[in-house]
Amino acid sequence: MTPGDPCFEFRGTLECGWNIFNRKGYSTNPGDISVNHAYLDHLAEAGLNWSIVFWTNSRNFQDAWCQAVEYAHSNGIKLARAIYGFSGGGSEYTMAEPGVPGHLLRPSARGERTALCPHDEETREWMALTLSERLAPGVDGIDIEPAREIGRNCICEQCQALEGFEWDVLVINLMADRIRMLSPECEVILHLKMAPDRSGKQSMSDSLQGLRDHIRHIFAWGADDESSLTDWLNADPRFEPFTKLARVLLFPGGNSPKQSVEERVARTFNWCKLAANRGKSGHVFDYRIFGGTEWAGLEDGPPVSRTGNRLPASIALMGTAMTNPYLDTQGQKSLLSELRSKCDWDLENPERFYKGETAGT
């Protein structure tokens, strides 16, 4: 790294499709889906360069994905589609693969017809074909969350014979090999659920040594406090931070913030610094991941796309923290003053954060 270069090579956000797309609720009707160009403009303006998107893999999203990729690339942004590896039977917001032929579905601990078996040859072929369709718009990455992480893995005898993370390694490598064959430059990214304690995280690292070398970025849910994040980063060179911007850093506990904006922003920079100090190359923030329904009181409402032409302060904050985590207190003060005057100021009020400029201030 030379002075002036961004700290992390991979500076991303993760969501379920209500940021990058203007999308009506959970609709998968192509008429209800269009590219949110302003969002991609804002990511680029703030210095982010990756967006990872779950829940947008039904065939009806294919045209929107082609348009999103073209526009993102013209702005220097890379896009990754996220997939529940070998889950099945239902719509994506139930954490399933959409469009699986019924006869391939198998039981998991979640119930009948909720899983796919990686030992079944026809299922492997279906997954290979599906991956080629997912890559077709020219996406830059595939993010895999193996079905075992969400309790939807096949429980046939052969699958049950695999212990702990062995099942995950099998399905991830199957998919990673196929992706490499179809699109050698495509980044294979992982999303796992971290063990809560330090020894569990170390044992995860040991169990995942069999993963293909071309998997460079491993993110996981669960780094919601500083010690958990530190243990995760220390456990393995490939373990990188995935941080909940709103639910942990900006509006902790699901309430209007008690700490000052200066304190919350300082914590955001400090957490990025923990990763930068350890030489991590990637960082991802959760950004409005479920279109606002992750917020207490909004769970039963429809997810919404946030619209507005001004750069949200929250996106600017993510970009600056990942580009320059070493910004000192004085620098952070100047940043906040600039964001207050130039940006859509959404660092104080969760409603504003989730809904944008049309919400209360």
Ligand SMILES: [Zn+2]
């Ligand atoms: Zn099986």
